[in-house]
Amino acid sequence: MSSGRGPWRALTTVAAFFGFGLLYVPLLAVAMYSFNTAERGLIWTGFSVRWYIELLADPETSRRAREIREVAVNTLVLGGASTVISTVLGTLLALGMRFPWPSSVSRLLESIVDIPAVAPDITFAAVLVMAFNVLRRVVDHWFEPGMTTMIISHVTFEIAFVTLIVRSRLVAIGPTLSEAAMDLYASPWRHFRRVTLPLLWPAIVGGAMLAFTLSLNDFVISFFTSGPRSVTLPLYVYQSQMRGVRTDLFAISTLLLIGVAASIMILERLTRWRHN
Amino acid sequence: MTEPTVWYGQLTTRRRLLARGFLFIAGGISWLAVFLLLPSLALFVVSFMKRDADGVLIWELTLESFARIFGSASGENARILIRSIVLALIATSASVTLAYPMGFFIARGSRRRRFFWLALVIVPLCTNLVIRTFSWKLLLSAQLMPAKLAAWLGWIDPGRDIYPSWTAVALGLVAASLPFAVVPLYTSIDRLDWSLVEAAQDLYASRLRVFFAAILPQTLPGLSVAVILTFVPAMSVFVVSDMLGGAKHWLIGNLIQHQFGPGRNIPYGAALSLLLIILTLGGVSLYRRNGRSVEIL
Numbered sequence: 001m002s003s004g005r006g007p008w009r010a011l012t013t014v015a016a017f018f019g020f021g022l023l024y025v026p027l028l029a030v031a032m033y034s035f036n037t038a039e040r041g042l043i044w045t046g047f048s049v050r051w052y053i054e055l056l057a058d059p060e061t062s063r064r065a066r067e068i069r070e071v072a073v074n075t076l077v078l079g080g081a082s083t084v085i086s087t088v089l090g091t092l093l094a095l096g097m098r099f100p101w102p103s104s105v106s107r108l109l110e111s112i113v114d115i116p117a118v119a120p121d122i123t124f125a126a127v128l129v130m131a132f133n134v135l136r137r138v139v140d141h142w143f144e145p146g147m148t149t150m151i152i153s154h155v156t157f158e159i160a161f162v163t164l165i166v167r168s169r170l171v172a173i174g175p176t177l178s179e180a181a182m183d184l185y186a187s188p189w190r191h192f193r194r195v196t197l198p199l200l201w202p203a204i205v206g207g208a209m210l211a212f213t214l215s216l217n218d219f220v221i222s223f224f225t226s227g228p229r230s231v232t233l234p235l236y237v238y239q240s241q242m243r244g245v246r247t248d249l250f251a252i253s254t255l256l257l258i259g260v261a262a263s264i265m266i267l268e269r270l271t272r273w274r275h276n
Numbered sequence: 277m278t279e280p281t282v283w284y285g286q287l288t289t290r291r292r293l294l295a296r297g298f299l300f301i302a303g304g305i306s307w308l309a310v311f312l313l314l315p316s317l318a319l320f321v322v323s324f325m326k327r328d329a330d331g332v333l334i335w336e337l338t339l340e341s342f343a344r345i346f347g348s349a350s351g352e353n354a355r356i357l358i359r360s361i362v363l364a365l366i367a368t369s370a371s372v373t374l375a376y377p378m379g380f381f382i383a384r385g386s387r388r389r390r391f392f393w394l395a396l397v398i399v400p401l402c403t404n405l406v407i408r409t410f411s412w413k414l415l416l417s418a419q420l421m422p423a424k425l426a427a428w429l430g431w432i433d434p435g436r437d438i439y440p441s442w443t444a445v446a447l448g449l450v451a452a453s454l455p456f457a458v459v460p461l462y463t464s465i466d467r468l469d470w471s472l473v474e475a476a477q478d479l480y481a482s483r484l485r486v487f488f489a490a491i492l493p494q495t496l497p498g499l500s501v502a503v504i505l506t507f508v509p510a511m512s513v514f515v516v517s518d519m520l521g522g523a524k525h526w527l528i529g530n531l532i533q534h535q536f537g538p539g540r541n542i543p544y545g546a547a548l549s550l551l552l553i554i555l556t557l558g559g560v561s562l563y564r565r566n567g568r569s570v571e572i573l
Contacts, residue, residue: 008483011377012377012380012381013377013381015374015377015378015381016377016378016380016381016382018374019374019375019377019378019454019458020378020393020396022374022447022450022451022454023396023397023400023451023454023455024396024400025415026408026411026412026414026415026451027400027403027408027411029411029414029415029420030407030410030411030414033414042414042417042419042420043419088303089303089304089307090304092300092301092303092304093300093301093303093304093305095300096297096298096299096300096301096304097301099283099293099294099296099297099300100281100283100290100293100294100297101294101297109301109305112305112308112312112313115312116312118504118508118556118557118560119508119553119556120508120509120511120512120529120552120553120556121509121512122512122514122529122532122533122549122552123512123532123549123550123552123553125536126319126532126536126545126546126549127312127315127316127319127549128311128315129536129542130315130316130318130319130322130542130546131310131311131312131314131315131318133542134314134315134318135310152311153311155307156307156308156311156312159304159307159308163304175284178284179284182284182286188286213402216402216404217402217403217404217405219404219405219406219515220512220514220515220529223533224533224536233404234404234405234406234407237404237406237407237410238406238515238519241406241410241413241519245413245414245417249410250414253407253410253411256403256404256407257399257403257407260399260402260403261395261399263402264395264398264399264402265395268391268395
């Protein structure tokens with residue numbers, strides 16, 4: 001591979017490092033200041049791991065540790081529940097879409113599935129607010145802002161992404177193996193268990209992982225649909241930063257970053273292990 | 277409908293097949309119908325409704341909300357709209373411009389290196405935008421180097437933060453969109469047929485000509501995904517402008533959020549949301565018609 005010579009190559013390198021700088025210099029500053037001894041503000045007073053220890057303090061005695069634990073649990077419950085529901089619904093939807101629908105129906109299905117992938121998240125949030133406003137009039141206290149409304153909202157935008165991934169895999173698999181299984185008198189269920197599902201499994205897992213990442217990454221939709229008792233991590237960081245810069249927020253952010261980096265490394269290891 | 281057909285090697289009738297297909301899609305479709313399609317319709321209807329002083333909707337058709345967007349008394353709103361479009365265009369073009377060299381840089385390395393640099397792009401992509409914007413807020417604070425440098429150059433008053441300002445919003449927006457541009461462009465650059473580039477070089481094409489004639493057409497699919505993935509969020513962003521801008525730096529996202537929150541003007545918020553959808557989908561389809569179809573992701 002030859003990507004040009006001399007100055008051209010140097011120029012791309014400089015530009016690339018500028019780009020990586022835009023991504024990482026702020027994050028490195030956060031990591032650095034998470035070791036500051038001062039509770040708030042940006043004056044460097046000394047190195048300590050105090051804020052990391054305090055995050056893990058006894059929730060009975062430390063109000064902040066209790067808050068953080070509650071917020072972390074909320075985030076994981078939201079991510080987990082919405083991932084499970086959207087993976088099931090999205091996979092079924094993808095499986096159902098390959099049936100021989102009239103072309104108008106299948107075009108309609110395709111555009112419905114495309115909406116969440118292209119719609120701006122703030123209009124998506126506005127639509128969900130409308131939904132809960134209307135539904136609240138029909139069934140009373142089910143749709144009060146809180147964990148339920150947040151899970152519903154996250155499922156609604158995650159379904160489409162799961163469907164898109166599973167569907168593209170289904171198209172890639174094609175009908176030949178299923179036809180072979182049927183020719184060998186496999187029952188529909190057996191054929192699904194032994195042929196379709198194993199072939200589809202990587203796409204289902206991939207879709208679920210994407211759904212979980214999307215859920216963790218979402219702020220706007222959570223912001224619109226959350227209630228006072230269903231604060232998730234992004235909401236917590238947002239609310240706290242309004243009250244000024246606090247060192248323990250840096251520690252939380254750093255931990256999250258390390259968590260993301262670690263899970264990407266682990267995923268890469270796992271997939272490489274599969275290949276071998 | 278009842279004549280026998282063969283589907284995936286199975287002898288059946290079309291009606292039976294569709295009944296089975298319906299069972300598969302029923303759950304997902306009814307979910308999307310209840311929480312997405314019908315409410316979108318409601319949003320459309322509500323944008324033509326009135327509200328009283330407490331924000332309660334009144335069943336009365338009016339064009340008030342749309343008049344408020346486009347009417348003569350809407351100087352500030354029009355400015356917010358234009359600002360949003362301009363900033364989204366800046367963010368998109370800046371991140372695509374940076375994403376090209378980054379894509380080449382990543383594609384240059386060995387397999388292990390490539391994974392390392394690509395992971396460096398994906399880590400921010402998987403990190404919450406609130407946290408990344410918060411990190412910019414820290415970096416642009418008065419006590420740190422960038423603000424000191426800017427003060428020394430006379431761009432800001434000494435001892436002041438760089439935020440709230442348009443510079444801060446633009447920086448945060450570019451940094452937020454950058455990974456979305458790098459990943460699809462890298463995928464295209466990785467598959468480049470370098471023999472075409474070499475042929476262009478052998479024919480003494482200038483560097484710019486090589487790029488526009490031999491590289492750009494090959495990376496068009498990745499480029500169109502990159503543009504869509506950066507433009508749509510940049511149009512609707514409100515976290516970045518809220519945290520790095522503030523009350524004087526509103527974009528359309530902040531305006532919508534305000535109507536659904538403290539502004540208590542849901543019809544107006546609904547009308548603005550409709551406008552945002554039209555603007556982004558219009559931009560996307562215009563782009564798609566000129567570019568090629570979007571297949572890779």
